[in-house]
Amino acid sequence: MNQGLPPTAEPIQKLIQELNRLPGIGPKSAQRLAYHLLRAPEEQSKLLADAILSVKQKITLCSTCFNATASDPCPICRSEQRDRSKICIVEQPQDILALEHTRVYKGLYHVLHGAISPTEGVGTDNIRIRELMQRLQDSPVDEVILATNTNLEGEQTALYLNRLISPLGIRVTRLARGLPFGTELEYADDVTLTRAIEGRTEF
Numbered sequence: 001m002n003q004g005l006p007p008t009a010e011p012i013q014k015l016i017q018e019l020n021r022l023p024g025i026g027p028k029s030a031q032r033l034a035y036h037l038l039r040a041p042e043e044q045s046k047l048l049a050d051a052i053l054s055v056k057q058k059i060t061l062c063s064t065c066f067n068a069t070a071s072d073p074c075p076i077c078r079s080e081q082r083d084r085s086k087i088c089i090v091e092q093p094q095d096i097l098a099l100e101h102t103r104v105y106k107g108l109y110h111v112l113h114g115a116i117s118p119t120e121g122v123g124t125d126n127i128r129i130r131e132l133m134q135r136l137q138d139s140p141v142d143e144v145i146l147a148t149n150t151n152l153e154g155e156q157t158a159l160y161l162n163r164l165i166s167p168l169g170i171r172v173t174r175l176a177r178g179l180p181f182g183t184e185l186e187y188a189d190d191v192t193l194t195r196a197i198e199g200r201t202e203f
């Protein structure tokens with residue numbers, strides 16, 4: 001315990017604790033945010049709380065590609081403009097945002113919601129691989145683009161998927177060129193990402 005320090009009021013303590021659970025928010029940042037909200041007009045806290053609740057209440061996962069969406073199927077799966085012969089496999093919904101931003105890819109997506117990681121206990125059954133294989137069976141495609149992150153987990157996942165998908169006679173490619181090892185897709189810049197899609201190579 002912080003001996004000698006005056007105790008922090010319980011509601012503030014609780015807010016700091018909850019903020020600290022968010023990714024990228026350490027104890028110091030959590031403290032700063034909590035005291036910022038305390039000082040800010042009540043309206044701002046209300047807007048923030050509403051936005052958080054509304055995301056949980058209104059957003060669901062697309063039953064085809066598992067992208068986060070307000071309507072199922074999601075606008076990408078529903079669109080007549082998309083090239084249905086290609087599926088790009090990503091780890092997280094926010095990776096779709098990064099790829100869409102480049103405007104070079106016009107195919108469909110499939111979100112795994114994670115990557116295989118034995119150290120963190122994430123196995124092949126814990127991510128949306130079964131759903132992907134079912135999807136490939138129901139509506140065959142010409143090409144599957146593996147756009148998992150270029151870190152260890154992403155590479156392991158890509159290798160595993162290639163072993164599953166290649167025997168189906170589907171062309172399997174990997175986003176690689178220009179993406180340095182360890183890259184998380186959502187943080188890659190547009191130019192690098194565009195080059196990575198256009199320069200994708202056979203797996």
Ligand SMILES: [Zn+2]
Nearest residue numbers: 062065074077
């Ligand atoms: Zn979808």
